[in-house]
Amino acid sequence: MPNLSPVTSRRRSRQVFTSVAAIAIITSSVLGATAGVESWAPASAQTAPNSPVPPAQAGPRDLLPATFADVVDNVKPAVVAVRVKIEDVASSEGTLPSQNLEQLPPQLRELFRRFGENRQHRSGMVLGSGFFISADGYVVTNNHVVEQSGDVQVVTDDGRTLDAKVIGTDPKTDLALLKVVESGNYPYVHLAEATPRVGEWVVAIGNPFGLGGTVTAGIVSARGRDIGESQYDDFLQIDAPINKGNSGGPTFNLDGKVVGVNTAIYSPSGGSVGLAFAIPSDTVQSVIAQLEKGGKVTRGYLGVHIQPLSKEMADGLGLSMDKGALVDDTEDGTPAANAGLKPGDVITAINGEAIADAREMSRKIAALGPGSKAELTYFRNGKQQTTSVQIGTQPEGKTAQAETHLDHGSQLGLRLAPASSVPGAGDKGVIVVDVDPSGAAAAKDIEVGDVIVEVGGQAISSPAEVRAEFIRAQKEGKKIVLLRVQSQQGTHFVAVSTGSVG
Known part of the structure; x- marks a missing residue:
């Protein structure tokens, strides 16, 4: 769910998976105001200890704990807010896209037009979360928190602002490793060795909406979730309230060990509805070890x-x-x-x-x-x-599963493969290998064996390109995308809602 500024949504099977990291504060050189969200303010808390955070004493897992306070007291000093300053972006357009201006009240429409014409630059900040994993200042966060160019800082639980550098990133698992520039003896936490059971209590700590040091609790709702972000999806699902700005933050078990790194939420509204997704600790361990050694992951x-x-x-x-x-x-x-x-x-x-x-x-x-x-x-x-x-x-851009298939979890309801991989299908486009009868494509009479050669006027050759063209159309505000389809009856266009693919 890589996603930065502004936060975008991804729909899949009538669901909206949203980056929980990307709070972007955009400031205008003319307007001199913050747009979109309240400004960031560090949380004040106790002074961080100088040694590994000791495990909390876990209570019975089948009973509601009397309090989570002991766990929180032990681990909270190791959790940080992550700030990424976005470089100035030249702009000669208004402060809002023209199609969005019409959605404003009439009294605000002219104000944005008038001031927007004069604005030439904008700058902003992406806010996320992270946590120390070593005393010498290594910090884990999400790739989509830091993937935009800009200066990176972490803000500790006691309010210190520290410069950091990016050691390495892995977009395929949405993980990144940072290193605090200033030497010190930082509090840190450990990754859990075992995957938590469904039903276990967990505690999440992070920087939602820029409100650092926020603690929420819930249980592990499911394991092995695939939300369509990449071929390596294997998320923990938790019901602890997670919001935008929590991305990169840790979820702890009652022993005070990190069982997951928060990365996405299901949300029709953009706020928490009790479905959050975290990268499990075993994935974090293997990826971070490679990032620390060489700055990239070899698969x-x-x-x-x-x-x-x-x-x-x-x-x-x-x-x-x-x-x-x-x-x-x-x-x-x-x-x-x-x-x-x-x-x-x-x-x-x-x-x-x-x-x-x-x-x-x-x-x-x-x-x-x-x-x-x-x-x-x-x-x-x-x-x-x-x-x-x-x-x-693995070559750059390749995977063991060379193509990502749109599946029945998407409202489009298709499984696709490159036409070149199926004898007799030709060497252009993608071939339909399965159709969900309840999906949008079936309603448009798309059948197994049909070949989609264009999406939105763009020639495509892989399922990933189909998804990319739908997402591009969504970002451009389009409601409908035309598919050019070759079938036994000839070539024809099919109009499909952009909401059919997320």
Whole structure:
């Protein structure tokens, strides 16, 4: 849910997933005022200790704790607010896009037009949260908090403002590692070794709406959530109130250890409705370790195009189960091709560990170090086989699951694959491999086998480009996007609401 200034929303299956980080304060050189949200003010609190934060004494997990105060007292000094100053942006337009001016009351419309014409520059600040993970000043936050260029500062719980530098970022998991410039002995917290159980109590601390040092509590509502942000989605869902500005902040268990880094919320209104999502601690541990060592994350690479295996596909392949990843294609010269994998193979296990679907396979392959050996179990023509493969290094922009499929969780209701990956479909556009009968696409008579060659007048060649064009249209304020579709009846246009894809 990378998202900075202004905060944008992403709709998926009638849901709105919003960055909880990106509070952007924009100041005008002419108006000299803050637009959008109240200004940031650091919270005042006790002086931070100079050693690792000791674990709190956890009470029974099946009972409501009498108080969360002991946990909060121990961990709160390690939580910081993160501020990123956005560089001045040249502008000759009004303070608001023209289409938004018409939404203002008449008495304000002319004011914005008059003053907006004179404004040439604007500057602002992105606000988020973070936490110390070492005494020498390493700080974890979200990538989308710091991805815009600008000076980075962290504000400690006792009100100190410290300059920081970005050590490394990983957009695919939305994590970033900072280092405080000033040497010191900072309070820090530990990442939890185990994934919390559903129903466990958790405490979130952060900087919502610029109000630093805010504490909320709730439970772990679910694990392994996929909200369509990337192929590595594996979020914890929590019901502790999380709001904009909490991004990058920690969620603690009752032992005072970090079980997740808050990154997204479901919100039709932009505020908390009790559905928040956090990056689990095991993902944070592996990513941050690589960022600290080299400033970037290197992932394993197999070189296959894969898709989820539906029950219908499994039946067609003569398989009794619908678990695993269906190989659409292998790329020449890649580890998959060298290992003999072919289109139609269904990969069911990696190093003896069963995989549930294409998304889990993508994560497992990425987690394997380049150069490592892996044994793949797969079915071909109904028979189980195994092959050894040496994992490669993932090229920039590639993933173990080479394409992201729009799925039935989106209101569009399509599964797509590059047309070039399906024999006979041609080399342009994306082919429809599955249709949700309740989705928007089915209502427009889009069928399996149709090829979408353009979205909004732009030629596309991958599912990711389809999503990108919908999101671009949303940002431009468009309500409808035209799809140019090739079917057995010929080529035609289909009008689809931009809200169908988030």
